[in-house]
Structures are given as structure tokens and as C-alpha cells.
Amino acid sequence: MKRSIQKVIIVGQGISGTFLSWFCYQAGIDFIVIDEANTHAPSRVAAGIINPVTGRRVVKVWLDDVILPFAETAYKAMGTFLNLPAITRTVLIDFFPNPFMKESFLKKLAQKEDYISLLENEAPYAASFNYEFGIGLIDPAYIVHLQQLLPAWRTFLKQQRRLVEEPLDFEQLRAEAGAVHYKDHTADRLLFCDGAAGSANPYFSRLPFALNKGEALIIEAPELPAGHLYKKSMLLAPIAEPGIFWAGTNYIWDFKDEAPTADFRQSATHTLEQWLKVPFKIIDHKASVRPATVERRPFAGFHPVYTNIGILNGMGTKGCSLAPYFAHQLMEHLLYQRPLQPEVDISRFKGILSRPLQ
Ligand SMILES: Cc1cc2nc3c(=O)[nH]c(=O)nc-3n(C[C@H](O)[C@H](O)[C@H](O)COP(=O)(O)OP(=O)(O)OC[C@H]3O[C@@H](n4cnc5c(N)ncnc54)[C@H](O)[C@@H]3O)c2cc1C
Known part of the structure; x- marks a missing residue:
């Protein structure tokens, strides 16, 4: 299928923005990452544990049979690329x-x-x-080694001149029908991976965080x-x-x-x-x-009105296992229009997201 996406802006380099930018890189898409370097972001504080069972009733995690093998393979590939052990099976x-x-x-x-x-x-x-x-x-x-993986990917982004280290200034963001403009950058799509800050993001604050x-x-x-x-x-x-x-x-x-x-x-x-x-x-x-959500499911997809602005967020307590799989799914959706998992697709919030921005 023909690809029409040339350039993407990603906001946030937690585990979600890291994987989204990794899959952009893998797909040969031009991209930049804007991240304000917050050492207290959950991706910098988390233990990096992936536990296949959960809760008092010892139940398997959601989509365990697809999400966990996918995560293991994705971390290993990224670890090989960055020459570090990104994940340990234990x-x-x-x-x-x-x-x-x-x-x-x-x-x-x-x-x-x-x-x-x-x-x-x-x-x-x-x-x-x-x-x-x-x-x-x-x-x-x-155990995902976030303390090694995230800084190593950040260093790579810097070397590639793909990292803009600052808080996004919403005043300077303009979304038009064909393109998104931010300062002197123009892209086909802008994707927010801004974690808990997403609950105050004018485009997505109405989502049930x-x-x-x-x-x-x-x-x-x-x-x-x-x-x-x-x-x-x-x-x-x-x-x-x-x-x-x-x-x-x-x-x-x-x-x-x-x-x-x-x-x-x-x-x-x-x-x-x-x-x-x-x-x-x-x-x-x-x-x-x-960045947890009322329904305990991530948010992925594009805004119903500002259609070139998207989101990957809502990872809650399980960013290490969910982010690789849904970052990949969002990329496939973006590049090849493949459907998103219905439980994460923000099109289910079309009504509230279509109201005027806050
Ligand atoms: C104590 C604790 C323990 C945890 N343990 C685990 C665990 O063991 N396993 C697990 O899977 N999950 C764990 N989690 C949950 C996990 O940390 C989250 O699910 C995950 O980190 C969310 O990643 P994210 O990339 O979506 O968001 P974040 O980590 O919040 O990343 C968002 C990034 O965007 C940047 N940003 C935000 N707004 C802007 C802006 N306007 N401009 C520029 N940059 C911006 C931030 O600086 C940040 O770098 C834990 C969380 C906590 C708090």
C-alpha cells in the first residue's frame, strides 16, 4: 500500500515516545522528538517490571499472548541496536x-x-x-532496563539531530488540513506521547484520564x-x-x-x-x-477534528508491556491505515473530542 507520510513530530520521550520514534526510525520515516527532559516522568521512576499475571485473583494480563512476546522481541531488537541489555527474562x-x-x-x-x-x-x-x-x-x-534504554535512545536521537529538548509551546503549534507546523518544523502528523501532561493537553484533555x-x-x-x-x-x-x-x-x-x-x-x-x-x-x-485511564486501557489514534494530531498515552501501570505493542500498532495505522485495537482507539471518544478545544 502506498505511504503518504514523510515526517512526524513526536512529543515526549518516555517509553511511549521512545517506541514510537523507534518504529518511525525502523520504517524510514523522518521524525523529530520534542521532550522537556523531566527526570521525574514515570518512565524514569518505574521499576520496569513486566508481570504476566495481575491482581488478587491472579489473572493473566490483557492480551498477554500477543503483547508480552511482542514486547520481548521489541526490547531485544532495540537493545541490540543500542548495544545494551534492554530486557531480562526472569x-x-x-x-x-x-x-x-x-x-x-x-x-x-x-x-x-x-x-x-x-x-x-x-x-x-x-x-x-x-x-x-x-x-x-x-x-x-x-525486567526492562529503563535507566539504560531511555538515555541511550536519547543520546542516539541527539546524535541524529532529532531531539528538541524543550517543553512544547502550544501557542506555536498550528494544525492545518495538510500539515502541522511547530516553530520552524513542518510535518504530516504530530503525535503526543506526553504522559500525565496529556490530561491538560488542549487537544486531548477531555479523554477520561x-x-x-x-x-x-x-x-x-x-x-x-x-x-x-x-x-x-x-x-x-x-x-x-x-x-x-x-x-x-x-x-x-x-x-x-x-x-x-x-x-x-x-x-x-x-x-x-x-x-x-x-x-x-x-x-x-x-x-x-x-498516566492511567478510567477504562484501564491506553489511548491511541487521531483527533476527530484536528486529524493530523494523534496520541499514544494512557499506559497506566503497564507502560513497559503496552507501549511497544501499541506504538507499533499506531505506526501501522498511520502508514498503512491498519485498524487499531478497538479498546484503545480514541475514535470511541469522537463525541467529546469534537467539542471546541479547552
Ligand atoms: C512508581 C511507579 C512505578 C511504576 N512501575 C512500573 C513497572 O514496573 N512496569 C511498568 O510497565 N510500568 C510501571 N509504571 C508505569 C509506567 O511508568 C508508565 O506506564 C509509563 O512510564 C508511561 O510512559 P509514557 O511514555 O506514556 O509517559 P511518561 O513516562 O510520562 O513520558 C512522557 C514524556 O513526555 C514529556 N512531556 C510531557 N509533556 C511535554 C511537553 N508539553 N513538551 C515536551 N515534553 C513533554 C515528559 O517530560 C516525559 O519525558 C510505574 C509508574 C510509577 C509512577
Whole structure:
């Protein structure tokens, strides 16, 4: 099918904008990325965990059989290109926090649910963790190395003179029938991957965002066995440096700012003290706002009135697994008019998006 798209402007270089620009590059489309370099964006604060099961009832994540293999392949390809390990396949050691969670897990196990099993040899963990109700295994799970991947892609964009490091000035954005103009750039399409800022974006603020704030402690725990993910009432994930772990998280829907809270620090410290038998030291405390949505599904597609302005957003708690797949789907939609997954396609909000801009 003939391609009519020559140039794209992408706003945001979180995990969504990173993959959208990666697929532009792969497709040979000219593009620039405008990003204001926010070190507190969720893509810079997240642990990078991909867990194939979710919730108290231990259910498989949405579209697990297509989204997870796609993500693994996409991260590996990007890692090879940038010469870094972008993703590690691992197991999640699931310490049941109470008898009810154990019962749920065993019920799913009896139904032969994918990904889950019981840990046969608990001995390696008994020296490091306190636990009372047994241990399950979730396999495979993944750790995406966001702290290496995002800066490496940013460096590549800079080298290619494709990065504009500034906040987008909406006053200077003009969308016409045939083109989008921003300062001295002209493109066929502009795509917003602006995370939580999307809820105040004049083009897309009417979409049903349900932002929530999350926090994490970064701890030093050199005696904790490396290489796995650990879960009890919180998650522990190894990050790049040996002996350093990410510990989180919480979900705050009613918040005044993006700052870390004393409440989380206190409760997470208490949880770690109860759970870990090995010594640990807190070395950082981070917080950020997740671009979550009321329907718990991403937003992808083009504005019904400003048809050359699009969006890839609403990744919620699962940007690491959802962003590669839906960035690719949006590119295929843009280049070859292939349909978007109905649950993410913003054409379902045509009515509210067609009202005058806010
Ligand atoms: C504590 C915490 C832990 C998490 N853990 C995980 C996890 O383990 N696994 C997982 O899959 N997900 C996790 N998440 C969720 C994940 O972080 C998000 O789903 C994902 O990062 C969203 O990526 P994004 O690129 O859509 O948005 P963002 O990361 O918000 O990126 C948006 C980018 O756009 C830029 N931007 C915004 N507005 C403008 C503008 N006007 N001009 C220029 N630039 C702009 C921002 O600076 C930013 O760089 C976690 C989130 C939090 C808060």
C-alpha cells in the first residue's frame, strides 16, 4: 500500500515516545522528538517490571499472548541496536502475604493457569526473607532496563539531530488540513506521547484520564540474592548496579503534587523491616504520576477534528508491556491505515473530542 507520510513530530520521550520514534526510525520515516527532559516522568521512576499475571485473583494480563512476546522481541531488537541489555527474562518469587492470596493462587494453579507454579525448594530464600504462607513462582516475568534504554535512545536521537529538548509551546503549534507546523518544523502528523501532561493537553484533555501517583524507595541490600523479582505486599526489583533494589509501590488518586510522601517512606520502610532478614539502607525515594485511564486501557489514534494530531498515552501501570505493542500498532495505522485495537482507539471518544478545544 502506498505511504503518504514523510515526517512526524513526536512529543515526549518516555517509553511511549521512545517506541514510537523507534518504529518511525525502523520504517524510514523522518521524525523529530520534542521532550522537556523531566527526570521525574514515570518512565524514569518505574521499576520496569513486566508481570504476566495481575491482581488478587491472579489473572493473566490483557492480551498477554500477543503483547508480552511482542514486547520481548521489541526490547531485544532495540537493545541490540543500542548495544545494551534492554530486557531480562526472569522469575517472580511470590511470597503469599496472607492465606487468602495463597488460596487464590492455588485455585488458579488447580485450573492450570499459565505462568504460575509453586516453588519447590524454598531453602535459598529462607535466609533472606520472613514469610509465613509459602511461595509461588511466576515465570516468565521481565525486567526492562529503563535507566539504560531511555538515555541511550536519547543520546542516539541527539546524535541524529532529532531531539528538541524543550517543553512544547502550544501557542506555536498550528494544525492545518495538510500539515502541522511547530516553530520552524513542518510535518504530516504530530503525535503526543506526553504522559500525565496529556490530561491538560488542549487537544486531548477531555479523554477520561484517571491519573494516580506512585512512589518507590531505592535501597541498598547487598546480601539479597540478585537476579529475581520478589513480591509480598510490595515489589522488589534489582536495578542496574549490584546490590541496589527498587522497592514499591503505592497508588494515590487524590494528590496535590508529585513529591514523595513521608507516609509512603514510613510504611514501605516498615514493610521491608518485617519482610527482609538481611540489612538494607534507603538511598533514594522517588515519586511520579502514572498516566492511567478510567477504562484501564491506553489511548491511541487521531483527533476527530484536528486529524493530523494523534496520541499514544494512557499506559497506566503497564507502560513497559503496552507501549511497544501499541506504538507499533499506531505506526501501522498511520502508514498503512491498519485498524487499531478497538479498546484503545480514541475514535470511541469522537463525541467529546469534537467539542471546541479547552
Ligand atoms: C512508581 C511507579 C512505578 C511504576 N512501575 C512500573 C513497572 O514496573 N512496569 C511498568 O510497565 N510500568 C510501571 N509504571 C508505569 C509506567 O511508568 C508508565 O506506564 C509509563 O512510564 C508511561 O510512559 P509514557 O511514555 O506514556 O509517559 P511518561 O513516562 O510520562 O513520558 C512522557 C514524556 O513526555 C514529556 N512531556 C510531557 N509533556 C511535554 C511537553 N508539553 N513538551 C515536551 N515534553 C513533554 C515528559 O517530560 C516525559 O519525558 C510505574 C509508574 C510509577 C509512577
